[in-house]
Amino acid sequence: MTTRILMGATAIALALSGGLAQAQDLPPLEQKDSYRVGFAQTESNNPWRIAQTKSFQDTAAQCGWELLLTDAGGSAAKQVADVDSMIAQQIDVLFLPPREESPLIPAVMRAKAAGIPTFLVDRSVDPNVAQAGRDYVSFLGSDFIDQGSRAANWLIENFEGDQGVIIQLEGTTGSSPANDRKKGFDDTIAGDDRFTIVASRSGDFARDQGRQVMETLLQAHPEVNVVYAHNDEMAIGAIQALEAAGRTPGEDVTVVSIDGTRDALQAIIDGKMGVTVESSPFFGPLACETMKRYAAGEAIEPWIKVEDRIFTSENAAEHIDEAY
Ligand code: GYE
Numbered sequence: 001m002t003t004r005i006l007m008g009a010t011a012i013a014l015a016l017s018g019g020l021a022q023a024q025d026l027p028p029l030e031q032k033d034s035y036r037v038g039f040a041q042t043e044s045n046n047p048w049r050i051a052q053t054k055s056f057q058d059t060a061a062q063c064g065w066e067l068l069l070t071d072a073g074g075s076a077a078k079q080v081a082d083v084d085s086m087i088a089q090q091i092d093v094l095f096l097p098p099r100e101e102s103p104l105i106p107a108v109m110r111a112k113a114a115g116i117p118t119f120l121v122d123r124s125v126d127p128n129v130a131q132a133g134r135d136y137v138s139f140l141g142s143d144f145i146d147q148g149s150r151a152a153n154w155l156i157e158n159f160e161g162d163q164g165v166i167i168q169l170e171g172t173t174g175s176s177p178a179n180d181r182k183k184g185f186d187d188t189i190a191g192d193d194r195f196t197i198v199a200s201r202s203g204d205f206a207r208d209q210g211r212q213v214m215e216t217l218l219q220a221h222p223e224v225n226v227v228y229a230h231n232d233e234m235a236i237g238a239i240q241a242l243e244a245a246g247r248t249p250g251e252d253v254t255v256v257s258i259d260g261t262r263d264a265l266q267a268i269i270d271g272k273m274g275v276t277v278e279s280s281p282f283f284g285p286l287a288c289e290t291m292k293r294y295a296a297g298e299a300i301e302p303w304i305k306v307e308d309r310i311f312t313s314e315n316a317a318e319h320i321d322e323a324y
Contacts, residue, residue, distance in 0.1 A: 026137060027115040029295040035093055037065040037291075038086035039090045042099040042123075043074040045206055046233045047261050051324035052122065052281035056095070063291075074204075076103040082241030083107035094118040095287050100174035103127045119290060121283045122231050124176040132302035137294055140304045141284055144177045147277045148184025150310060151228060151256045154275045156192050159254055164226045167217050168200035169210050169238060171230035177279075178202070181230045181258060194222070198224065203234040210234025214241035229257045232264035232276055239272050260311050262323040269318040278308040281324065 032305070043049055053069065060067040068086055072079035076099045086094060087110060094111050096118060098104035105125050111118045113145045118136040125136075132138050168185070171178030182200065189195045198221045203210035210229060218224065218241060227242075227249075229235035235257035239249045249255050250272040257264060260278040267273035286304065294300050311319060 023135060025112075027112060027117045029093060029291065031295045032064075034066060035070065035265075035291070036089070038068045038077055038083070038089075038091040038092045038094045038096075039070075040082045040086065040094070040096050041069065041071045042079060042097055044071050046075065046231075047263070047324050048231065048233070048259055048279075048281045052097075052283055055282045055284035056287065057284075059288050063284075063286075063288035074099075076100045080104060080107045083111060087116060091116060093291055095121050095283075097122045098125050098176075099123070099172065099269060101176050102129070102181065112136065117294060119287065122177075122281070126275065133300075138290065138300045138302055138304055140175075140290060140306070142279050142306045142308055144180030144279075145184035146231075147258050147279060148181040148186075149188040150184075150277045151258060151275065152185045152188035152204060153282075154277075154310070154312070155189070155195075155228070155254065155256055157228065158274060158295070159194070159226070161225060162194060164195040164254075165221065165224050166195055166197045166226040166228055167214070167221060167224045167238075168197055169213060169227065169229040169234040170200055170202040171205040173202045175205075175206075178205075180228055182296050187230055189267040193289075195226070195269055196206060202224040203229070203237065205231050205233060205248050207233040207237040210237030212239045214238040215244070218242070218245055218247075227253060227255045229255070231279075232257050232259040233259040233309060235273060235276070236263050236267065238270060260309070260319075260323060262320060265311055265320040265323050268311060268313055269320065271313070276311050278310060280306055280308065292310045 011073055041053050070082035079099050079319050094116050108118055108130055120139045122141045124139045199217045201213050203213045226239045235255055242253055243251045256275045257276045259277050264276045
């Protein structure tokens with residue numbers, strides 16, 4: 001067929017071998033009733049992480065998982081050690097949210113060498129070094145560039161002032177959501193010359209760090225009237241810092257964020273936050289389904305994209321009961 005002829009040599013080889021992620025060098029997965037499954041969590045200091053862990057736990061029984069769970073406590077080095085320990089305990093399959101893009105790559109490679117198929121969930125690794133379909137099966141997660149861009153577009157459409165002075169609170173340095181949420185936002189906001197980003201600094205995706213960083217930046221930039229936080233926990237921390245400094249978030253400062261936690265939806269209902277772009281933590285069912293498809297010999301897409309909604313004053317009250 002003409003389309004085949006237009007493909008590159010590798011694509012032809014993959015097409016002939018019958019599928020993307022069944023390429024020869026990925027470890028296969030047996031079809032059986034029960035699996036030893038590793039889930040190496042990054043940290044548990046935020047409701048998003050807790051909801052994600054719970055989603056894996058809730059899925060375990062119905063998917064036939066004996067679940068091995070670790071918590072790296074916010075340390076990439078500990079997360080590497082956790083994966084190594086799971087490999088030693090001979091797990092059948094690994095689900096991994098790599099805390100940062102580069103430090104976890106050796107662990108991904110060791111899992112592959114040990115014959116353990118790995119699925120990255122919610123965060124990815126540096127694609128120049130490790131690749132889906134070759135080093136790990138697939139990335140299950142959101143389009144973070146698009147999330148950042150949607151947050152910027154909401155701001156462009158809803159900001160009423162003449163000049164937007166923005167402080168950006170970045171997520172964990174070196175993590176794929178922090179890199180991409182920054183890129184998506186910065187590129188989109190650059191198209192509207194009302195806006196200037198006066199400071200952009202990491203709050204490590206944590207509420208208290210978000211509050212502290214906001215406190216410091218507020219002293220240097222008292223003219224700020226927009227806060228863009230890479231997640232809701234830092235946005236809530238920023239709201240606390242703004243209120244402590246006598247500001248009125250929602251009136252003199254527009255707060256935009258990402259995730260869709262219960263506290264963020266409440267802040268939207270209370271008029272303190274403008275928008276949060278959804279980033280779902282409920283990966284258990286998708287992880288189960290994808291693993292079973294892989295075991296059945298199906299071709300797995302290199303990126304299984306999670307579709308995200310957007311929460312504003314128009315629908316926050318409708319969704320708060322299902323939030324975490
Ligand atoms: O936004 C944040 C969490 O990697 C998508 O990490 C995830 C992000 C999420 O700590 O709250």
